[in-house]
Amino acid sequence: MKTEKKEMFTFNSIPEFHRILGIAQPDHPLISVINFEDLGDLAPEVSEKAMYNFYMICMIRKFDGKIRYGQHYFDFDEGQVSFFSPGQILSSDDNAREGWILIIHPDFLRDYPLGKSIKNYGFFSYEIYEALFLSEKEETILNGVADSIVHECRTNTDQFSQNIIVSLVEVLLNYADRFYNRQFLTRKHVNHDILTKLENILADYFESEKVSELGLPTVEDIAAQLFVSPHYLSDMLRSLTGFNTQQHIQNKLIDKAKQSLAATTLSVGEIAYQLGFSHPQSFNRFFKSKTDLSPLAYRRSFN
Incomplete structure (x- = not known):
């Protein structure tokens, strides 16, 4: 008997991603920070293989489960950050977890220099097993930047908001660049x-x-x-x-x-x-x- 091949789900918008996750709609349609603690059981569109057409930065702690990237599954312990560019395919087999995920639609950056220079951050092309391992101090710094992005999205919607949020995203990426350089040196x-x-x-x-x-x-x-x-x-x-x-x-x-x-x-x-x-x-x-x-x-x- 011929089995019908299941079509892979593609996420093109952040509000759509929020809807599938069963959480409140984002404060801004083109950028969002999601706390893993707020998530329930993942819908099949997320737990099974899917394509994500936006940038994602995942800070994961105590992830009791596995993420599939390509043909491999990877376990996480504490304080690791992974970076994904639009068009990458992921699936997740999860249980209890801590951390957050910053999601940025390319359109949010389109009119800014970062829209082009973000491609120069090589870690968006790293494999998931080449994640950034954070010290406690480094983790605190990235958490602080993520909190500032959330605060700006929720409380200060004016003509300066997007400029400030884009600047904060660039600060986060530059910190990640610095921390990766530290990781290269400390793993000599x-x-x-x-x-x-x-x-x-x-x-x-x-x-x-x-x-x-x-x-x-x-x-x-x-x-x-x-x-x-x-x-x-x-x-x-x-x-x-x-x-x-x-x-x-x-x-x-x-x-x-x-x-x-x-x-x-x-x-x-x-x-x-x-x-x-x-x-x-x-x-x-x-x-x-x-x-x-x-x-x-x-x-x-x-x-």
Whole structure:
């Protein structure tokens, strides 16, 4: 017997989300802060897989349940923040919980610089298992900003309200950026393991025939081998070394090019093809942009 495939629910508006949750309508139709303690049993549209077309920032404490993201379920303990951009698919298997969720429709930010710059906050592209773990002090700070957003939505509806709320959202995002940087630094032993594995992956790649056959490895391929998301990997590397993943790949390419120029008699064209360049001129431009020397000038410096 053929079973009918159930269509995935899509949330396009915050009032609709409130209605499905069975809670009071938001004070503003384009932004809302929901306390998890106010929620009862979740409706099927929320507990099952659904798409959310707005930004969501979830601060979760003592979450007695699991959230599904993609093909994986994840448990939460205390003081963790996750960030979701519009179009992401989530489902929740929940029981008792504490915390809050800030929901922002893209239209709320559209006429502000943050409407474009919010895409520069890489943590909206992190996987859910790359959540931000908060100290007690950090948690208090984010809770305070969220409370200020709630207060502004409820009590001060005037020509200044949206400007102030958008500013508060940006303050929250900047604090999250700072706290993630702290997390990268305080987890150095874990992150240095990732850095070592990255160096080994790149070394093996450039010593093989892959680079001439396939060209440079992509950031996505490297991140997949390290079991982290591309944005998380780049942000973590930038925090530790000052270089993102793409720059690490390019630095390794330059090291390999220098080695070939200094230690072999291969022509510049042959080295270019070995390193995956279709045209020697492209290799020349790339090498000079990174070293301020042409490949031939670099080789002559060793003679």
